[in-house]
Amino acid sequence: MIRVGIDAMGGDYAPKNIVLGAIQAYSRIQSKTRLVLFGDNEQIATLCKDFGFDVAKFDIIHTSQVIEMNDHPAKAFQQKPDSSITVGFGALAKMRIDGFASAGSTGAMLAGAMYTVKAIPGIIRPAIASEYPLLTGGTAIILDVGLNVDCKPDVLYQYGLLGTIYAKHMSGIENPRVALLNIGEEEEKGNLQTKEAHKLMQDTAEYNFVGNIESNHLFSGEIADVIVADGFVGNVVLKQAEAMYALAKRQGIDNEYFNRFNYELYGGTPVLGVNAPIIIGHGASSPKAIENMILQTEHAVQVRLVEKITEALEIE
Amino acid sequence: MIRVGIDAMGGDYAPKNIVLGAIQAYSRIQSKTRLVLFGDNEQIATLCKDFGFDVAKFDIIHTSQVIEMNDHPAKAFQQKPDSSITVGFGALAKMRIDGFASAGSTGAMLAGAMYTVKAIPGIIRPAIASEYPLLTGGTAIILDVGLNVDCKPDVLYQYGLLGTIYAKHMSGIENPRVALLNIGEEEEKGNLQTKEAHKLMQDTAEYNFVGNIESNHLFSGEIADVIVADGFVGNVVLKQAEAMYALAKRQGIDNEYFNRFNYELYGGTPVLGVNAPIIIGHGASSPKAIENMILQTEHAVQVRLVEKITEALEIE
Numbered sequence: 001m002i003r004v005g006i007d008a009m010g011g012d013y014a015p016k017n018i019v020l021g022a023i024q025a026y027s028r029i030q031s032k033t034r035l036v037l038f039g040d041n042e043q044i045a046t047l048c049k050d051f052g053f054d055v056a057k058f059d060i061i062h063t064s065q066v067i068e069m070n071d072h073p074a075k076a077f078q079q080k081p082d083s084s085i086t087v088g089f090g091a092l093a094k095m096r097i098d099g100f101a102s103a104g105s106t107g108a109m110l111a112g113a114m115y116t117v118k119a120i121p122g123i124i125r126p127a128i129a130s131e132y133p134l135l136t137g138g139t140a141i142i143l144d145v146g147l148n149v150d151c152k153p154d155v156l157y158q159y160g161l162l163g164t165i166y167a168k169h170m171s172g173i174e175n176p177r178v179a180l181l182n183i184g185e186e187e188e189k190g191n192l193q194t195k196e197a198h199k200l201m202q203d204t205a206e207y208n209f210v211g212n213i214e215s216n217h218l219f220s221g222e223i224a225d226v227i228v229a230d231g232f233v234g235n236v237v238l239k240q241a242e243a244m245y246a247l248a249k250r251q252g253i254d255n256e257y258f259n260r261f262n263y264e265l266y267g268g269t270p271v272l273g274v275n276a277p278i279i280i281g282h283g284a285s286s287p288k289a290i291e292n293m294i295l296q297t298e299h300a301v302q303v304r305l306v307e308k309i310t311e312a313l314e315i316e
Numbered sequence: 317m318i319r320v321g322i323d324a325m326g327g328d329y330a331p332k333n334i335v336l337g338a339i340q341a342y343s344r345i346q347s348k349t350r351l352v353l354f355g356d357n358e359q360i361a362t363l364c365k366d367f368g369f370d371v372a373k374f375d376i377i378h379t380s381q382v383i384e385m386n387d388h389p390a391k392a393f394q395q396k397p398d399s400s401i402t403v404g405f406g407a408l409a410k411m412r413i414d415g416f417a418s419a420g421s422t423g424a425m426l427a428g429a430m431y432t433v434k435a436i437p438g439i440i441r442p443a444i445a446s447e448y449p450l451l452t453g454g455t456a457i458i459l460d461v462g463l464n465v466d467c468k469p470d471v472l473y474q475y476g477l478l479g480t481i482y483a484k485h486m487s488g489i490e491n492p493r494v495a496l497l498n499i500g501e502e503e504e505k506g507n508l509q510t511k512e513a514h515k516l517m518q519d520t521a522e523y524n525f526v527g528n529i530e531s532n533h534l535f536s537g538e539i540a541d542v543i544v545a546d547g548f549v550g551n552v553v554l555k556q557a558e559a560m561y562a563l564a565k566r567q568g569i570d571n572e573y574f575n576r577f578n579y580e581l582y583g584g585t586p587v588l589g590v591n592a593p594i595i596i597g598h599g600a601s602s603p604k605a606i607e608n609m610i611l612q613t614e615h616a617v618q619v620r621l622v623e624k625i626t627e628a629l630e631i632e
């Protein structure tokens with residue numbers, strides 16, 4: 001049995017959008033999967049009733065506290081022991097759930113990931129990753145997108161491995177092409193960090209390194225499936241891609257490719273390199289985004305993503 | 317009299333597009349401006365004849381060599397003393413021209429800028445800048461976009477001043493709003509570099525610092541007119557914006573705002589912080605792009621951009 005934990009109280013439109021997303025996900029999950037909602041028992045039951053859904057189809061773990069967006073994330077994680085996020089991570093640590101997803105406080109989710117679940121042995125720094133659509137169809141993954149904003153070259157090297165495993169098992173890409181985000185295609189281009197990282201990646205047998213990629217080639221799909229970047233640069237790229245989508249919408253552009261930039265389609269942002277599948281959703285997550293985030297978490301458990309990463313590091 | 321130097325041999329479609337662009341610019345420049353073309357006398361004369369333009373309206377400085385794209389830029393600048401770029405910089409150094417524009421080798425142009433024209437006293441590192449369109453109309457300027465890929469915080473601080481002077485005098489913005497490109501709005505956000513730069517900028521009286529800007533807010537125009545970034549990050553942002561335009565075109569999107577991302581409209585990339593107006597054009601420059609690059613160079617001379625920067629540094 002797979003037990004997917006969901007923070008029912010996290011996000012700008014919680015618990016309503018979360019419960020509705022979970023109800024929608026319910027019809028798409030495997031028969032052996034259980035959805036475990038952490039949150040206010042009564043509110044969840046009322047919402048299920050309102051939506052005509054039998055609440056008994058969920059497992060509910062009642063929690064009495066919520067980490068709010070203006071709480072200090074790491075402190076709140078400690079000081080609100082009965083918050084949906086803190087209790088969720090407790091369940092994850094005790095393996096009562098197999099993965100945990102929340103559209104709530106990113107900082108609290110990261111605090112839980114780093115201090116409760118912890119990094120997989122051999123991981124220098126965990127990363128957060130984001131999928132984005134390619135013109136050729138399918139998606140690429142870019143990491144890090146903000147967890148580690150001053151990356152050493154060996155960290156970038158390892159992100160190539162993390163991204164490879166994600167792309168292979170989550171996106172079903174046989175031999176993912178890994179590129180280093182840089183400001184020129186030639187190996188001698190870049191800043192001190194990317195020049196060193198390129199040297200480390202150049203002859204690796206651990207993954208399929210295809211060289212540097214410039215940001216004007218990120219979207220074609222012709223070069224790479226996995227984009228390795230420093231968390232600062234990756235975050236800038238990600239937010240600029242979001243801006244591109246927002247601009248297109250604002251301009252009334254209804255285009256098949258641009259529409260695929262809608263975050264709702266991708267679930268959430270996985271935390272890679274920690275000892276459990278953890279997915280962080282957009283604060284403003286719609287029910288559809290929550291539905292996809294739940295399916296993404298289930299999928300990570302199914303493909304044994306964490307075990308695949310652990311095994312790859314043992315071989316290393 | 318203003319004398320605008322133009323490398324007639326630089327660019328993928330030189331000399332044809334350059335000469336045609338210069339002819340188009342001729343009808344728009346001030347009556348006291350002379351366009352000085354550096355290149356093959358005969359080819360330029362033939363092209364003028366073909367286009368039905370009196371070549372005597374230009375000053376031509378004959379040069380016999382061309383720095384090709386596969387030449388080593390800095391070496392070629394020395395080893396091809398009669399190349400259009402080397403001769404152009406010689407004329408600039410002797411003040412026989414007041415500004416120089418080329419769509420040829422970026423590396424050779426930068427070599428000329430750094431070693432012949434040199435940095436203005438007090439400039440820590442010159443920068444290259446790029447304009448991009450805002451939703452509110454007008455443009456913002458982002459710098460650096462690739463010259464200085466490992467910026468110290470004090471360099472970023474000074475880019476705020478360079479950008480302010482450019483935006484004020486070239487774009488006519490009264491009191492340009494300067495923002496630091498970062499991954500969060502709050503002052504404590506960022507990597508080591510941007511956190512330190514923020515501290516330096518925070519209380520400056522030299523320019524109108526408005527705080528951090530995230531890349532999803534670059535285009536609205538609601539926050540800033542001048543975006544300060546490390547050359548690595550700025551280059552990534554710029555190329556991603558180019559990709560956005562290319563994607564829109566490829567998708568057949570004809571939208572007023574997206575169309576304004578067309579590089580042809582902005583002339584070229586100014587080198588800021590050196591002792592003369594130097595503009596580097598896109599290699600694939602169309603005649604329209606060359607025309608605008610020439611007008612941009614003339615404008616920089618007219619508004620005394622270099623003198624304004626020099627004066628600001630003396631006050632500092």
